[in-house]
Amino acid sequence: DAMVIQNPRYQVTQFGKPVTLSCSQTLNHNVMYWYQQKSSQAPKLLFHYYDKDFNNEADTPDNFQSRRPNTSFCFLDIRSPGLGDAAMYLCATSRDGIGSDGYTFGSGTRLTVV
Amino acid sequence: GDSVTQMEGPVTLSEEAFLTINCTYTATGYPSLFWYVQYPGEGLQLLLKATKADDKGSNKGFEATYRKETTSFHLEKGSVQVSDSAVYFCALSGTGNTGKLIFGQGTTLQVKP
Numbered sequence: 001d002a003m004v005i006q007n008p009r010y011q012v013t014q015f016g017k018p019v020t021l022s023c024s025q026t027l028n029h030n031v032m033y034w035y036q037q038k039s040s041q042a043p044k045l046l047f048h049y050y051d052k053d054f055n056n057e058a059d060t061p062d063n064f065q066s067r068r069p070n071t072s073f074c075f076l077d078i079r080s081p082g083l084g085d086a087a088m089y090l091c092a093t094s095r096d097g098i099g100s101d102g103y104t105f106g107s108g109t110r111l112t113v114v
Numbered sequence: 115g116d117s118v119t120q121m122e123g124p125v126t127l128s129e130e131a132f133l134t135i136n137c138t139y140t141a142t143g144y145p146s147l148f149w150y151v152q153y154p155g156e157g158l159q160l161l162l163k164a165t166k167a168d169d170k171g172s173n174k175g176f177e178a179t180y181r182k183e184t185t186s187f188h189l190e191k192g193s194v195q196v197s198d199s200a201v202y203f204c205a206l207s208g209t210g211n212t213g214k215l216i217f218g219q220g221t222t223l224q225v226k227p
Contacts, residue, residue: 006157033215040220041219041220042203042217042218042219042220043158043203043217045214045215048214090157090158092158092215094207094215102148102160102163103148103160103207103215104160105150105157105158105159105160106157107156107157108156108157110155
């Protein structure tokens, strides 16, 4: 089945130690998104790629970076994780960026910062 | 800017009760509307969607109708089950917001046997 896969499901990192979260898709969708979801809150968009074009949200901290080396893969890099960055990180894709076919989410990576 | 407002939770129902979760939106243009469901520790799953006014989305017994005149997209189910216990998010995406999916705050549903 075509899908969005996030690895790992659970990630524990040390305060200040760089960490990378991975997302891959077999849908061949043009757009890939990274969301941060803290406990009992709605997902918050960090940034997205439309093909190779990177679009950062205005309030996304500089500590968060992203890479999309090809259509299938997208990475979220946290350069110096703080305790406040502990959250569920969700990757999503859409074919056209306007949701006419909906958005497909991965199962998420739960990040713990110790 | 575009926004989505959902009724506050948690909503607690007995099994086989009728469910309504209210959702209203503010948007420029004509957004697509979605309901997503999130089970504990999981990502979001698309429950249903509607892309134009008067469309009805339906899936697994859940329904929602895109009401442009009231800017609403209320979620309903005639008979809930314990397995429906989850967090439900209403969301919109429109041509004016470059592909962003904008979420409501989420409503927790707990169904008791």
